[in-house]
Amino acid sequence: MGDEIRWPRPPVERQLWRKDSKKKCEFYRDIGHNTEDYYTLRMEIRRLYEQGELSHLLPRGGNQQDNVGSAKPTAPPTCTKIINVITGGSDISGLTYSAAKRRATETKEDRPEISCRVSHSNLPVVAFDEEDIHDSQEHHDALIITLSMANCTVRKVLVDTGSSVNLIMLKTIENMGFSEKDLQKKTIPLVGLSGEITNSLGEIVIPTYAGGINKQVRYLVIDGPSTYNVILGRPWLYLMKAIASMYHQCVKFPTPWE
Template identity: 85%
Template structure:
C-alpha cells in the first residue's frame, strides 16, 4: 500500500465492508470530507481533529489594505480635527478609575438554543418594544451601526411632548450611501428597561421612517447590552441577573 493516498485506502476498506457496498463514490466522498469515516483511516494518517471536523483553511494572503473615512460622533466631534482636539484636551483630565467591580460587571451575557424562538432561517432586523415616558413605544429598531439614538418627530408629537421639552441641536447625520440630513432637536426621555429607568438622550429627526425610534450604540453601551439579530433579543447584565428584551 506504499504510495497510496489516504482516500484510496479508505475507499478500499469501505468497499470490503458489506454495510457500505451499496453506496456510490460521491456519497463516500461527502462522508469522508465531513470526517465521518475517520475510524476507517490508517493509524497516524487521520486528517480530522478530535471532534471529527477537518481543520480550517488557512486565511488568504492580503496584498492591499482598504481604508475608509468616516465622520465622528456627538462625543468626539464630527471631524478628524475635532476628535483630535478633544483627545488632547481630555488626556490629562481623566479621573482615576475605581478598582471596585459591581456584580453586574461580573455577570456573563450569553445566548443559547433556548433563545431561538423560530427555527426558520431569517434575515430580520432586531425590533423591540420599550416603555418611554409612560408610553409603550413599538417598532424600536436596535442598530449597532448608529452612533446616536434617534426618535422621529411624529413619535414625539404622539407621545405628548411640546416644543418646550425639546432642545435645539443640529447635528449632521450621514447615511449608508453618504447622504446627509440634519437633526432638528434633542430630547431626554426616561426609558425603562429591565428594572432601570434611564434618562436617554435622543436626536429628533423629521421624515418618513419605518420605525418610531432607533437605538444606537449610546443606549447599548449605557445598558452594557448585547444584541443578537439571530436570536431576536437584547440581553444586558443587572444586579439581579441577566435581563432579556
C-alpha cells in the same frame, strides 16, 4: 440508551481479586476498567450512530465530541491591498479632525496618566443559548422590540448596532405628548449609508424603561417618514451594557438581580 444498544454477555466471575475495584464499567457490568476507556463500546456507539438509531442523542451535523479538535481553521487569504477610510471625524462621538490631529502631536509626557486596571464586578455573565431562539427557521429579520418610554408603550423600536446615535421621530414624540417646544435645539447632520444628509431638529431626554431598569436616554429628533418609531443605537447599548443578537432576536443586559 436503553434497549437500543447490544449489551455484551456478563463476564465470567473469576479472578476478581486481580481487578481494580475502583474502576467500573457499566457497559460490561464489571470492574477493572472504566466505561469511557473501553474500545468495544465506542465501536458499538458508532455502529448505532451510522444506522441512525441514536439520532436523538447525536444529531447529524451538530457539534459532536468526536469532531472536536479534528478540524483546523482555514488559513486566511493573502492580503494584496489595504483599503483605508479618510474621514473628518464625528462631532457626535466627540472626535473631530482637529482634535485628532492635536492628539497625534501630543508627546507622551503631555498626555494624562490612564489606568489600565480593570475593576471586577459581580455582574452576571451575558450569554445566549439555543433556548433564546424563538423561531428555529432561517431568517434575516431586524431586531425590533417594544419599550416603555415616558409612560407610553412604544412599538416598532429598532435596535441598530450600526447607529452612532439614538433617534426618535417627531411624530412619535408628538403622539407621546411632547412638542417641538420641549426640544433642546441642536442641529446635527446625520449621514446615511448612501451619503444623504438629514439634519436633526434637536435633542430630548426621555425616561426609557427596559427589563426593570429605567434610564434617562438622550434622543435626536428627526422629521421625516420612517418605518420605525425609535432607533436605539450604540449609546443606549453602552448605557445598558447590553448585547444584541440578531440571530436570537433578543437583547440581554445585566441587572442587579439577574
